[in-house]
Amino acid sequence: MSRLARCLPLLLIACLIGCDSPTTTEDGPEPQVPPGTLAFDADNGGLVLPDGFRAVVVAEELGRGRHLTVRDNGDIYLALSRPNDDGHGIVALRDTTGDGRADVIASFGSMTGTGIEVHGDHLYFAPDTAVGRYPMPTGNELVPAGAWELIAGGLPDQRSHAAKPFTFDGDGHLYVTVGGPSNACQEEQRTPGSPGLDPCPQLERQGGIWRYEASRPGQQQQVEGARYATGIRHAVAMTWNPMVGSLYVVQHGRDQLDQLWPDLYTAQQNAELPSEEFMQVSEGDDFGWPYCYNDHVQGQKVLAPEYGGDGDEVGRCANAKTPIMAFPGHYAPNDLLFYEARQFPARYQEGAFIAFHGSWNRAPEEQEGYNVVFVPFEGGQPSGDWEVFADNFAGRASIASPRDAEHRPTGLAVGPDGSLYVSDSREGTIWRIVYTGA
Numbered sequence: 371m372s373r374l375a376r377c378l379p380l381l382l383i384a385c386l387i388g389c390d391s392p393t394t395t396e397d398g399p400e401p402q403v404p405p406g407t408l409a410f411d412a413d414n415g416g417l418v419l420p421d422g423f424r425a426v427v428v429a430e431e432l433g434r435g436r437h438l439t440v441r442d443n444g445d446i447y448l449a450l451s452r453p454n455d456d457g458h459g460i461v462a463l464r465d466t467t468g469d470g471r472a473d474v475i476a477s478f479g480s481m482t483g484t485g486i487e488v489h490g491d492h493l494y495f496a497p498d499t500a501v502g503r504y505p506m507p508t509g510n511e512l513v514p515a516g517a518w519e520l521i522a523g524g525l526p527d528q529r530s531h532a533a534k535p536f537t538f539d540g541d542g543h544l545y546v547t548v549g550g551p552s553n554a555c556q557e558e559q560r561t562p563g564s565p566g567l568d569p570c571p572q573l574e575r576q577g578g579i580w581r582y583e584a585s586r587p588g589q590q591q592q593v594e595g596a597r598y599a600t601g602i603r604h605a606v607a608m609t610w611n612p613m614v615g616s617l618y619v620v621q622h623g624r625d626q627l628d629q630l631w632p633d634l635y636t637a638q639q640n641a642e643l644p645s646e647e648f649m650q651v652s653e654g655d656d657f658g659w660p661y662c663y664n665d666h667v668q669g670q671k672v673l674a675p676e677y678g679g680d681g682d683e684v685g686r687c688a689n690a691k692t693p694i695m696a697f698p699g700h701y702a703p704n705d706l707l708f709y710e711a712r713q714f715p716a717r718y719q720e721g722a723f724i725a726f727h728g729s730w731n732r733a734p735e736e737q738e739g740y741n742v743v744f745v746p747f748e749g750g751q752p753s754g755d756w757e758v759f760a761d762n763f764a765g766r767a768s769i770a771s772p773r774d775a776e777h778r779p780t781g782l783a784v785g786p787d788g789s790l791y792v793s794d795s796r797e798g799t800i801w802r803i804v805y806t807g808a
Contacts, residue, residue: 407469416777422805424803426802428472430798432797434796437485437705437780438782448800452482460477462475462477470802481518483495485546498527500520501522502519504516521582521584521586522589526548534546535705539612543583548579548591549603552660555567556630564630565677566661578600582594599655600655603623605622606622607705618706618722620706623647631675634681643666645663656691660674672684697726701727704780705782708722714805723759723790727740741758741760760803763776764777
């Protein structure tokens with residue numbers, strides 16, 4: 371029996387919205403949730419949350435979820451990495467009763483992918499080689515009636531790091547991740563001792579961020595696409611921060627330092643290195659991949675062994691832009707958002723939430739990640755250390771393999787009331803996290 375079915379008999383916890391202007395306290399606004407009652411799970415859907423936060427499972431068993439987005443009316447759209455049983459790549463959900471659980475669920479679209487976002491009057495969606503959009507449903511409809519329209523096409527068709535997340539700025543631009551299709555641009559991919567190609571030809575069309583016009587149909591990467599930044603292996607977690615007018619990403623770092631270069635690195639070093647890098651990205655930036663990686667233990671970027679590095683040498687990496695924060699290796703950051711709402715206490719407002727999908731390559735150490743973390747921000751920069759915000763997605767304390775994890779957080783979105791939504795790539799669960807103060 372699913373958790374959703376088990377929890378239906380639970381008593382509802384009512385949290386009624388106040389007047390038009392929320393009451394404030396020294397710590398920020400009083401807890402606010404939509405009208406009606408939210409059927410919080412007794413165990414918060416299995417999650418471990420900070421004091422004062424509760425969670426309700428919106429839906430589960432939706433398919434292999436990726437990113438998600440929430441419309442102004444509360445409708446949810448979830449991208450899938452594989453077709454569901456109906457052969458569709460997007461799931462649409464609606465809660466008509468106010469209990470927080472989706473009671474209307476539909477799916478549509480023949481393509482699968484990762485990036486999805488409501489922008490203006492359209493639902494933008496990215497399969498692995500393009501970004502396009504559907505017209506938003508009209509009236510009381512949940513599923514778009516119109517066809518998907520190509521916006522940015524001609525993107526490389528690649529097996530590794532194929533996902534195409536995207537985001538928008540406030541000036542009509544669309545930013546698209548094009549991941550590097552390799553670990554470190556070796557002559558022979560993932561082969562011990564194989565040197566790196568220099569210069570790396572993948573950087574011509576991959577390993578960076580490309581910018582387009584957000585509403586112009588039919589653009590092609592090699593014609594209208596402009597390379598905005600380079601040296602980024604794969605930024606699945608990417609968003610525009612409108613509060614400071616800048617692009618931010620969290621990069622998936624490289625793998626297999628000890629397997630490919632056993633004379634230079636131990637398995638324990640590989641478990642921690644390289645950092646997952648939190649980057650502020652400006653036009654023209656170069657973050658150094660594949661020539662460099664970030665070592666958070668040393669607090670600097672160093673030369674990759676494929677390009678003559680020994681774990682300490684900096685070399686050309688002195689010119690690579692450094693991250694604003696570094697996380698332990700292989701956590702797999704898969705989504706990023708800045709919290710602009712006021713439903714959460716003041717300390718969370720304007721800070722960043724990051725969904726870590728969880729590692730696969732820290733053996734013989736235990737796998738780590740599998741959580742959502744919070745980073746406080748001020749003036750566009752971190753103002754304190756990162757902390758785990760939502761944990762126990764994996765459902766167990768010890769994880770030897772990703773297959774051991776019950777859930778893996780992948781997408782983040784904020785609802786119109788300020789609730790935080792989290793999606794899962796294993797079973798297709800969506801959680802809604804709310805601050806209740808109790």
